[in-house]
Amino acid sequence: MQPFSLCPPQRLRHLRGVLTDIDDTLTAHGEIAPAALASLQALRDAGVPVIAITGRPSGWSEPFALAWPLLAIVAENGAVMLRRDEHGLLQREFSQADERVREANFERLQACAADVLQRVPGACLANDSAGRLTDIAVDHSEFAQLDAIQIAAVCAVMREHGLVATVSSIHINGWIGEHNKLSAAIWAVPALLGEAFDPERWLYIGDSANDQLMFERLPLTVGVANIAQWAPRLQHLPLYVTQAERGEGFAELAQALLRARGSA
Ligand SMILES: [Mg+2]
Structure with missing residues (x-):
């Protein structure tokens, strides 16, 4: 893992959007860090879509899908997609439609x-x-x-x-089933944006073992600093690691991305 400060701005400039874990990436003890919330809003204002993909349950995620400035939360490791529709109402879809x-x-x-x-x-x-x-x-x-x-x-x-x-x-x-954080991205991006998921154009940020598939399969991945406690037990590490932990680490990423796009 290299320090995220070494990530060249040109790798961030043309990204389509950001995929993020929630626990200990945006939050600490289940509460979103103020810096992370402000960063989600800044990314939304700049037109950068952010989709959260989490192992948390649908019931836990629903209020946040309504309250946080995210495009959607894909909960239960890719099984349930939650988003606010144009009327401000919660929409829930299942990857297993039957x-x-x-x-x-x-x-x-x-x-x-x-x-x-x-x-x-x-x-x-x-x-x-x-x-x-x-x-x-x-x-x-x-x-x-x-x-x-x-x-x-x-x-x-x-x-x-x-x-x-x-x-x-x-x-x-x-x-039960084949879904995971990667299938969540392949499902959610077309459903939300009407375009195929191009792994070259999405960055993933996370912090632990259940983020490894994304670290393995996406070319541009970032860990927040607290990933250090898990690193010895991980088979697949992110390319970069932020200096700050949890939500402050996410804010570090958002600032660099906005700077690279000339929006901050
Ligand atoms: Mg996590």
Whole structure:
């Protein structure tokens, strides 16, 4: 990872937009940093679309999809897209359009969650579980503390049940289906902007293990400084790392991008 200050302005100038993680990238302890909120507004004012892609549940994300100056939030790791329509009302779309499939998957997920709680001592479901429509989440660092062995055990039970399992900075998420943060971008960009997703023209910024697919597959990726705590356990690192942590790190990116475009 190189310091983000070394990123040449010409790499930022012609970007179509920004894809961002939420937890510990825009927020700290679930609250958006004032600097990050101001940066989202500045990017919107400059005509730079920002799409957030998060492992957080639909229910948790909905108020923010209405309140924050974002084009949309894709929640539950690519399963649910939330946006404000032209009347200011919330629009919710699912990547799995078949409601009967979603209902059957929901039952399987609850059975897996019960099995995790029974078989991994100390495991508890994330506090935001009530708002989850297409996945389950076990808390490892938000309010609970699980060590690396317990985290691996939770992932193993989820995979035994046929779930995809990923580890974010706070939760272990499990879901059914092929969606992920990259498929979220491939789905959301055409749906929101009416054009194909061109990975060359979108920057991704994140902070932890569940951002690795984006770090691997997008040419221009940035980590906020707090990624350092995860770096030894990551297989794929971002190209650049900001000097500041969390929302201040996002603000550092936004300022450089706006400067490169001549809008700041
Ligand atoms: Mg995160």
